[in-house]
Amino acid sequence: MTGELDHLVAAAHSAEHTLGTVTVVLGSQWGDEGKGKLVDILSADTDLCARCAGGNNAGHTIVVPIGEARTPTTFAFHLLPSGLVNPNCTGLIGSGVVVHVPSFFAELDALVAQGLDCASRVLLSDRAHLVFDFHQIVDGLKEVELGGSSIGTTKKGIGPAYSSKASRSGLRVHHLFDQETFATKFRKIVEGRFKRYGHFEYDTEAEIVRYQALAERLRPFVVDSVSYMHEALASGKRVLVEGANALMLDIDYGTYPFVTSSSTAIGGVCTGLGIPPKKIGKTIGVVKAYTTRVGGGPFPTEQLNETGEHLQEVGREFGVTTGRRRRCGWLDLVVLRYSNLINGYDTLNLTKLDVLDSLAEIKVGVKYLVDGKELPSFPADLDVLAKVEVEYVTLPGWQTPIVECKSFDQLPEACQKYVEYIEEWLKVKIEWIGVGPGRESMLRRSV
Numbered sequence: 001m002t003g004e005l006d007h008l009v010a011a012a013h014s015a016e017h018t019l020g021t022v023t024v025v026l027g028s029q030w031g032d033e034g035k036g037k038l039v040d041i042l043s044a045d046t047d048l049c050a051r052c053a054g055g056n057n058a059g060h061t062i063v064v065p066i067g068e069a070r071t072p073t074t075f076a077f078h079l080l081p082s083g084l085v086n087p088n089c090t091g092l093i094g095s096g097v098v099v100h101v102p103s104f105f106a107e108l109d110a111l112v113a114q115g116l117d118c119a120s121r122v123l124l125s126d127r128a129h130l131v132f133d134f135h136q137i138v139d140g141l142k143e144v145e146l147g148g149s150s151i152g153t154t155k156k157g158i159g160p161a162y163s164s165k166a167s168r169s170g171l172r173v174h175h176l177f178d179q180e181t182f183a184t185k186f187r188k189i190v191e192g193r194f195k196r197y198g199h200f201e202y203d204t205e206a207e208i209v210r211y212q213a214l215a216e217r218l219r220p221f222v223v224d225s226v227s228y229m230h231e232a233l234a235s236g237k238r239v240l241v242e243g244a245n246a247l248m249l250d251i252d253y254g255t256y257p258f259v260t261s262s263s264t265a266i267g268g269v270c271t272g273l274g275i276p277p278k279k280i281g282k283t284i285g286v287v288k289a290y291t292t293r294v295g296g297g298p299f300p301t302e303q304l305n306e307t308g309e310h311l312q313e314v315g316r317e318f319g320v321t322t323g324r325r326r327r328c329g330w331l332d333l334v335v336l337r338y339s340n341l342i343n344g345y346d347t348l349n350l351t352k353l354d355v356l357d358s359l360a361e362i363k364v365g366v367k368y369l370v371d372g373k374e375l376p377s378f379p380a381d382l383d384v385l386a387k388v389e390v391e392y393v394t395l396p397g398w399q400t401p402i403v404e405c406k407s408f409d410q411l412p413e414a415c416q417k418y419v420e421y422i423e424e425w426l427k428v429k430i431e432w433i434g435v436g437p438g439r440e441s442m443l444r445r446s447v
Contacts, residue, residue: 122221159260
């Protein structure tokens with residue numbers, strides 16, 4: 001850990017981790033808020049970092065100094081918990097995650113090859129469901145089938161794997177270690193997909209042989225995650241949960257059907273890791289200083305103009321997992337109020353505030369109007385959402401770089417007021433503020 005981060009680590013140690021409880025970091029918008037950087041900072045003083053939902057459709061990028069030369073190295077995490085950048089932290093993939101085993105090893109091998117010694121610190125729940133290559137093929141076929149109503153998935157097979165899970169026809173990690181049962185069940189599942197989508201090119205028997213070898217390599221990583229998690233908590237370990245995706249992509253509370261296939265809200269932490277709500281000590285919502293999303297679906301504050309292009313280019317809004325350009329717009333406080341109602345954030349982490357540095361004026365969405373009448377809450381019906389007119393409050397920009405600021409009071413006055421306006425409107429304190437792309441570019445306020 002570099003000297004520049006020592007004060008952040010100390011802050012994390014003193015404020016975030018209560019022994020025997022869980023600190024949770026969740027995305028509050030449509031994902032890509034920059035959760036990885038906060039997880040990176042908090043993981044410096046964490047014993048166990050866990051993933052509870054999603055799969056390798058997630059994407060966190062973290063830059064870490066590696067080796068004696070402390071060479072800045074960029075690590076891309078998709079399935080593995082990004083807390084693994086801390087050499088003393090164990091990463092746990094929980095039961096609510098769906099796992100493509102070849103991708104698990106490809107990611108692990110890539111991290112190790114870059115100099116991150118983490119192979120002995122990764123654990124995988126024996127209850128996690130498996131994603132197979134045929135799920136990925138089906139993912140693409142489903143998108144083609146939807147045509148103009150395409151959801152915009154990552155084609156990683158996540159949705160079809162969760163469909164198998166919900167229809168009680170899925171295979172879990174523990175099934176890999178009974179070869180005969182696995183082979184029988186696997187053939188049956190693939191045959192069902194052939195009946196549904198036609199006979200696409202797929203060598204079932206070759207896959208069975210492939211997974212026999214993968215199972216043996218996977219065996220040392222597999223644990224009963226429920227027992228492991230509760231033993232960790234009982235022994236006073238500091239546990240951090242790294243959310244994947246975000247609230248507005250939640251299968252129940254997001255902009256359905258333009259959502260992911262798992263519970264990305266606070267409830268998914270409990271169901272995905274097998275822990276009761278009373279074990280959650282603190283929930284931190286990560287909020288980008290503007291709004292982005294990928295894929296289809298209504299996006300009320302989207303800016304299809306020079307502002308949107310500015311946010312996209314300056315913010316480098318391209319997906320870690322897919323490389324897709326993200327749609328960009330002003331900060332939407334209606335979305336964040338709804339998100340906070342569901343997740344109950346104790347504090348917020350406002351990220352990428354520096355992307356707004358050069359703007360003369362900054363708008364914030366504060367109301368949704370339909371036919372001149374304010375909607376009482378975020379609507380379930382996307383046809384209604386597509387018709388909303390957003391009422392904005394315009395705030396002055398600060399038009400000066402903030403990347404060198406080391407404390408809140410060093411921020412320009414207009415920048416401070418932007419932060420204070422958000423927290424006053426939401427009635428949630430902003431504790432962490434990202435002022436630049438580096439891992440050291442994070443301010444912490446006392447709350």
